[in-house]
Amino acid sequence: MSDDTGAIHIFFQYLSPVVDKTSYEFLSPDDRQRLALIRHERRRRQFVAGRALLGMALADLFGSAARRWRLEARTGPLHLEGDQAPQISLTHSHDIVACAVAPVPVGLDVEYCRDRDIAALVAYVCSETERRAYGMLPAEDRKAWFYRLWTTKEATYKALGGNPFPDVWSAERRWLAHSESLGFHVRDTALQRASLELPEGFVGTIVIANARPIRLQMHELP
Ligand SMILES: CC(C)(COP(=O)(O)OP(=O)(O)OC[C@H]1O[C@@H](n2cnc3c(N)ncnc32)[C@H](O)[C@@H]1OP(=O)(O)O)[C@@H](O)C(=O)NCCC(=O)NCCS
Numbered sequence: 001m002s003d004d005t006g007a008i009h010i011f012f013q014y015l016s017p018v019v020d021k022t023s024y025e026f027l028s029p030d031d032r033q034r035l036a037l038i039r040h041e042r043r044r045r046q047f048v049a050g051r052a053l054l055g056m057a058l059a060d061l062f063g064s065a066a067r068r069w070r071l072e073a074r075t076g077p078l079h080l081e082g083d084q085a086p087q088i089s090l091t092h093s094h095d096i097v098a099c100a101v102a103p104v105p106v107g108l109d110v111e112y113c114r115d116r117d118i119a120a121l122v123a124y125v126c127s128e129t130e131r132r133a134y135g136m137l138p139a140e141d142r143k144a145w146f147y148r149l150w151t152t153k154e155a156t157y158k159a160l161g162g163n164p165f166p167d168v169w170s171a172e173r174r175w176l177a178h179s180e181s182l183g184f185h186v187r188d189t190a191l192q193r194a195s196l197e198l199p200e201g202f203v204g205t206i207v208i209a210n211a212r213p214i215r216l217q218m219h220e221l222p
Helices: 021-026 029-037 041-068 118-125 128-135 139-160 173-177
Strands: 008-014 070-072 079-081 087-093 096-102 106-112 182-186 189-195 202-208 216-221
Touching (some): 008 041, 008 106, 008 202, 041 087, 041 216, 079 087, 087 139, 096 106, 106 139, 118 139, 128 139, 139 189, 139 202
Parallel strands (some): 008 216, 087 106
Antiparallel strands (some): 008 096, 070 079, 087 096, 106 202, 182 189, 189 202
C-alpha cells in the first residue's frame, strides 16, 4: 500500500488468546528486557501484540523503508528514531490493541468502559469547568461522557506530554457528543480530536497536533 501522507492511519486488532510466535520477531533487545519484567499474563500479550501491530502497520504503509526506523522507549515515550520517521502512538485495553501512525505528533487511547467510581475519577482528573459540565448531565449519560473525556485527556497527554491531566475542555463544547474531528486548544497548541468507531463497550480517541481536520483511515487486522 502506498502511503497517503495526508491521512492518519489507525490499525487495530483483537488480542489473540495465545501470542503468535512470529510476533516475537518484532521485539528489539530492549523490548525483550522489558517483557521479562512484565508478570501479568494479559499485559505480556498486549505488549507483544502492540509491537507486532506497529511493525505490521509500518511495513504496510512504508514497505521496506520502515526498516530505517528503530522503536525507542528508553528516552521518553515510545517513538520511532531515524530519518523522516513518522509519529506513532500505541494503546491497549482489555482485548483490543491499536496503534496510530501520523505525520504530526499523535496520541491514541482506547478504553474498555468498565464500571468504576466515575464521580471519584471526575473529582481527581477533571478541571472545574469539566466537573461542572459532568454535574449537569443526566445520570445515564455520565459514563459515556466521562470515557470520551478520559480518552481525550490520555490521547492529548500522549501527543503532547506535559501535564498528565490536561484541561481539554473546548470552546467547541459539542465535541464531547460528536464523532467527527473537531478542534480544541491545550496550552496554546491547536489540536484535533476524533472518536473512533470501535466494537461495543470500547471508547477510543485520537488527538493530533494539527489545526487541520483529521482524515482517518481505519485498518482492522485479523
Ligand atoms: C502512560 C499512560 C499515558 C498510558 O496510558 P494507559 O491508558 O494506561 O495505557 P495504554 O494502553 O493506552 O497506553 C500504553 C502505551 O502508551 C505508550 N506510552 C507510555 N508512556 C507514554 C507517554 N508518556 N507518552 C506517550 N505514550 C506513552 C506505550 O507505548 C505504552 O504501551 P507499551 O507499554 O506496551 O509500550 C498513562 O498510564 C498515564 O500515565 N497517563 C497520564 C495520567 C493519567 O493517569 N491520566 C488519566 C486520564 S486523565
